[in-house]
Amino acid sequence: MKRFLLPFLLLSEVLLSQVCFSTVDDLSFLVISHLKSASDVTIVAYSIDPEYLGLKSPEMVVEVPVEGAFVHISEGLLHSKFIVLDHETVIFGSANFNRSSLEEHLNNLIVFHSEEIASFFENIYDWLVFGKKPQAQLKTKEGKFFLIPVVDGEKIVLDALWKAKRYVLLCSYAFTDEDVFATLKFLSSRGVEIYIITDEWFESSRLRDFPLGTFHVLEVKEPLMHHKFLVVDGKYLITGSANFTESGFHRNVEVMFETSNREYVESFVEEFDRIWRGYFVQGVRF
Structure with missing residues (x-):
């Protein structure tokens, strides 16, 4: 029975968009199983472990040098993390493609099945390697994709924050942006509940010097x-x-x-709640 179940699960993942979290899903299995079933692979990521992933001859662009990959060099870091499979499937999210990021850290990955979305991500590879003009953004039925630094990422976030009427959930490694923090302070003064999950970077940042007021911080x-x-x-x-x-x-x-798709939004609200309630981690609240 198991012989037939695995191909079915893989087919389901490819045909349907899927949101996965390390708190409840095996991100390592998700990535490696997709790679095994693909004949054409393009990877762009800050860090990749080809041996761990079982990679043979993919096209790779990295920030952290690895044998066989094009190494990105510019003022800013190559910090995006995505895989394009057979020009139609994209694995994208917060996780780097190495053992610690996929198995140990709190991360998310989204699997999209769309030639249109795959083309957008492949254009980023062509931009980094061949210098071709990139596509700055893409609007799809799933939501909107933006390429930074071609697009101002801070503006996208601030525009979303100004829509807040009831609450904001912010979950970010190394949260240090002062304009976002100031906007959250203003929203809080207007009665918007602000919940923040972050890490030790926040404790050592300038933001920690400011009064947290009515913020709820983990x-x-x-x-x-x-x-x-x-x-x-x-x-x-x-x-x-x-x-x-x-x-x-x-x-x-x-x-x-960026998306208003209810299924995506609700899945991330559930992930925030899992971490906030301490189901999987230990933390300190302020």
Whole structure:
């Protein structure tokens, strides 16, 4: 029975968009099983472990040098994380493609099955390797994709925040962006409930010097909290590879995904709730 079940599961993952979280899903299995079934693979990521992934001859662009990959060199980091399979499937999210990121850290990955979305991501590879003009953004039925630094990531986040009427959920590794923080302070003064899950970067940043006021903050100590997402009023979601930092919004090579798709939004609200309630991690609240 198991022989027939695995191909069915893989087929389901390819045909349907799928949101996965390390708190409840095996991200390692998700990535490696898709790679095994693909004949054409393109990877762009900050860090890749080809041996761990069982890669044979993929096209790769990396920030951290690895044998066989094109190494990105520019002012900002290559910080995006995505895989394109057979020109039609994309695995994209907060996780780097190595053992620790997929198995140990708090991360998310979304699987899209769309030639249109795959083409957008393949254009990023062509931009990084061949210098071709990239596509700055893409609007699809799934949501909107934005390429940073071609697009101002901070503006996208701030525009979403100004829609907040009831609450904001912000879950981000290395949250240090002062404009986002100031906007959250203003929203809080208007009665919007602000919930933040972050990591030890926040404790050592300038933001920690400012009064937190009515903010609800959870600083996750372990495992490494590597998510990057924002939910506004349970209606809007922004996620992707960009940390909520000045460099993440303006200098690094990042991909940001914005959507009001109810299934995506609700899945990230549930993930925020899992972490906030301490089902999987230990943290410190302020």
